[in-house]
Amino acid sequence: GENVEQHPSTLSVQEGDSAVIKCTYSDSASNYFPWYKQELGKRPQLIIDIRSNVGEKKDQRIAVTLNKTAKHFSLHITETQPEDSAVYFCAASRNTDKLIFGTGTRLQVFP
Amino acid sequence: EAEVAQSPRYKITEKSQAVAFWCDPISGHATLYWYRQILGQGPELLVQFQDESVVDDSQLPKDRFSAERLKGVDSTLKIQPAELGDSAMYLCASTPAEGRINEQFFGPGTRLTVL
Numbered sequence: 001g002e003n004v005e006q007h008p009s010t011l012s013v014q015e016g017d018s019a020v021i022k023c024t025y026s027d028s029a030s031n032y033f034p035w036y037k038q039e040l041g042k043r044p045q046l047i048i049d050i051r052s053n054v055g056e057k058k059d060q061r062i063a064v065t066l067n068k069t070a071k072h073f074s075l076h077i078t079e080t081q082p083e084d085s086a087v088y089f090c091a092a093s094r095n096t097d098k099l100i101f102g103t104g105t106r107l108q109v110f111p
Numbered sequence: 112e113a114e115v116a117q118s119p120r121y122k123i124t125e126k127s128q129a130v131a132f133w134c135d136p137i138s139g140h141a142t143l144y145w146y147r148q149i150l151g152q153g154p155e156l157l158v159q160f161q162d163e164s165v166v167d168d169s170q171l172p173k174d175r176f177s178a179e180r181l182k183g184v185d186s187t188l189k190i191q192p193a194e195l196g197d198s199a200m201y202l203c204a205s206t207p208a209e210g211r212i213n214e215q216f217f218g219p220g221t222r223l224t225v226l
Binding site for chain 1: 142144146151152153154155156159161167202206212213214215216217218219220222
């Protein structure tokens with residue numbers, strides 16, 4: 001079945017450094033790739049998304065890149081801050097089908 | 112800003128009891144999803160509705176779980192009987208019928224603990 005692999009499972013960075021999280025998807029028909037940030041006990045919150053007709057998207061300190069040929073997409077956070085600490089999930093879907101989530105990355109930003 | 116509503120926020124029950132969760136999507140959102148998130152994992156779909164019709168319930172344990180969205184608006188997810196392994200966060204999400212139809216808006220979730 002469809003699956004999404006996500007790496008690394010944990011990531012520790014110093015405040016101000018960059019963080020990169022990578023995902024690989026299996027369903028070549030996937031056309032929507034969101035990233036969610038989830039704090040402990042709270043709902044997943046959409047932080048950025050990209051559609052298959054776009055290769056890169058940026059929103060302030062956050063950017064996402066998509067390589068459809070390799071079926072890879074990545075989240076880049078620059079100038080990390082302690083409040084960026086959370087669990088980040090990538091996901092993939094086709095149109096309004098269910099989201100297939102990755103296994104999550106716990107990001108810790110140390111002051 | 113409109114949000115997906117869920118209740119209760121927390122539920123503690125004993126195994127073999129029945130539990131029910133309620134979700135009210137954002138007004139006008141035609142597609143509604145119930146996900147289950149086990150601690151330390153990503154959410155996984157249990158059931159998807161388009162209006163009042165089930166679109167995908169392939170991962171719903173139908174011997175104990177049921178879901179309905181009778182008027183195509185709010186939805187109820189029921190577990191009977193609850194088992195220890197059902198302890199998880201149950202998340203409801205919805206998507207608009209037009210525009211950004213992919214973007215799923217999540218509710219605050221119901222955290223279920225089965226003792």
